[in-house]
Structure formats: structure tokens, C-alpha cells
Amino acid sequence: MGARPEAGTGPVRGRRDHRAHPLRGGLPDPGVPHRIRGGVQVARAFRRRHRRRQRDGEGRHQDLHRPHARRAGRRPRAGTSSRIANYLGFPGGIVGHDFAQKALEQAKGFGVEWEPLRTAKKLNVREGAGGSTDPHSVELDDAKKSTIKAGAVIVATGLAWRRLDDSTKANELIGSGVYYQALVTDAEYTKGQEIAMVGGGNSTGQAVVYFAQFAKKVTMIVRTDLSKMSAYLVDEINALKAAGKVEILLNTEVKLCEADGNKQLKNLKVGPKGSKNQANRDIPTRWLYVLIGGAPNTDWLGGRLQLDSQSKTVLTGRDVTGQTGLTSTATSVPGVYAVGDVQFGAPPRVGGAVGRGAAALAELFGYIAKNKQYFPTYAGKPGKNEHRS
16 A cells, blocks of 8 residues: 655655644644645735734734734645646646745745644624724634734635545545545655546646556546546546556546555445446555545635625625625625635636735735725835835
């Protein structure tokens, strides 16, 4: 089976340890870089530009003058991608982890505090209008029940990964052969072995192409077809199929995940889509990657923002009902913005998410200029690494 390095040994970049698996409730070692991938799309709370320190409701001091980032979703899709091939400036493509790492380093250079191990639990929006200077706030799920107070909030909490149905018993084996993300550094541990991947989108396609360089064979299990996958990935996968490195099972789904005596995945039973537990094939494998997309991570908002009734994504701009003149990323609550996969109508591409994030920042500065009472000490001056023409 796929051996992984023990804690404290071997390469740490992206290593797996099911004892600290993010979907099993464990906390990864804060010093291990894989928390960047295992971190998530964040709710970026732009704290009021106070130079003083203010005590929150639990008695803990909060420094309110710097941008702050908290996790509130599961994982960013870009950060887990085996290869992003169509992002401007990277003609040879770039590994998702490397892209996320560079983005994080750049954000830190502008004073963003990154704390992926503390999760946003609840959004509280400012009550009242006019001369009120009360901030928005984000409650955290840490032991102290801390609260981050902010003049404005950007919600970029992305998706919470969809899982296989409990009847498949896949969720009993998370971290023990079943994974809801394909880490680049897993690939070397699959060398010479047969693995399986579930999904028919670009994330799955990118992972199949990358892992096929290491694994003996990759079996793709697709519930429908490959119509949602980019053409260049379909072409690459068909070439790998012709070489015997990939097998594609269309209109097929996992019926059951079987474990050995050590409660590690050993076999999959698969069958036609929609048939009731009618498995017609066994796939012996120690590795199952489930990459079937996710649902917008908006439950933590507690209904405080307008959501689309079907997709549960956050309505922004002209899609907000009962309001006019809103900027493109502004939500139904003044001073709260939404970008990325959590935003209604957003394209599922990293380029679109980056562009909308940049738009939100521009809109935020306009909001600050018109609502200085929420940012009493903000001077509008560039940071130490910021240059404006």
C-alpha cells in the first residue's frame, strides 16, 4: 500500500498524515507548508485602521489596523491543482501549491496575517446607520471564542468539498486510502501502483495527467462523461489511455469501498450510475481520490447576506434584490464583499477569482473613502511594499 513518511521524517512539503487530516478534524503541524493547500479560501476581514488596541468581548486584545485572514471553508481548488495550464504569465503551467505559496508570500508582504488553523464561525454585521461607528465582526471557533472586528469584510470562503454517499463507506476511510484532494507530493508514493480517481472536471483531469507519470495505472470513474473537462485535458487523457496508463469508466459510480483488517482501503466495487448497489466490477486499489467539486461554503454567514436560492452563492452587485448602484462585488450588506467560488455567477477559474479579488480591493478603497467613520485612523497611504502611480 502507499507508504507515507511518518511525522517528523521525510519530506514535509505536502506530506500526508491521516492523524492530522483536515477532514477528520485533526490539526496539521503549523510548521508544515502543506497547510497552505490544506488551508482554505479565506474570509478576509479588513480590520479598522486603529493604531490603538481594542479589547474584544472575550477580553483578548485585537490589533485592528492590519488586514486579517481566517479560514472558513475546506480548500482552495487552485491550491490543490496538479497543474494550472492556462494562467497568464506561466506559459509552461504552474503547480497549484506553488501558485498558492507565491500568492500567500506576496499577501504577507502587504501585511496580511494568515492564520489557517482558526476557522470563521459566524459573521455579525453592523447594525444601525448614519453616524454609527460599530464594526462588523467575525466570530472564530477557537477555545477563546475570539472575535475579529472589521470596518469591512471580504468573503472568499470558496467551496466545501462534496463527498461520496455514506452508503459507499468511503467516508469511514478518509485518510486511510480515501482522499478528497490530490496532493502533488502524493504522486511519488503511488509509483508502480494502480489508483482510482472519481470526477469528470478539470481538477480530476489535471490530477490524472500528473499521477499517470508515477502510478502504474489510473482508473477514472466518471458519473456522466467528460463534457465539462477542457479539451486539452481530454486530449492528454486520451493519449494516456492509448498508452495503457489510464482507463476511463463513464456513467459509472463507486458503490462500496472495502477495507482490509487494518482498516485501510483495499478494493472498490463500482457499477452503472443510478443502479441500486449493483456493482459489476472490482477495482483493487489502495488509493482513491474523490474530486467531485463542492458546495459554496456559506452556512457560516447565518443568512446575513442575500444568497441565490438554488446555488446558495452570495448575491453581489446588480444581482442583489431591492438595491441599486452596488459595485460588482458588493453584497446586500454595506462593507461586506464576496469573491471567488462563493460569489454568484463567478466563473470556476483561478484567473476569474484573482480578477474579482482585485476588483473587490478597488471597491473597498472607494468604500473607505466614503465611510471614514468606520476607519477612523486609516490615512489611505500605500503600505511599505505598495506603489501607486
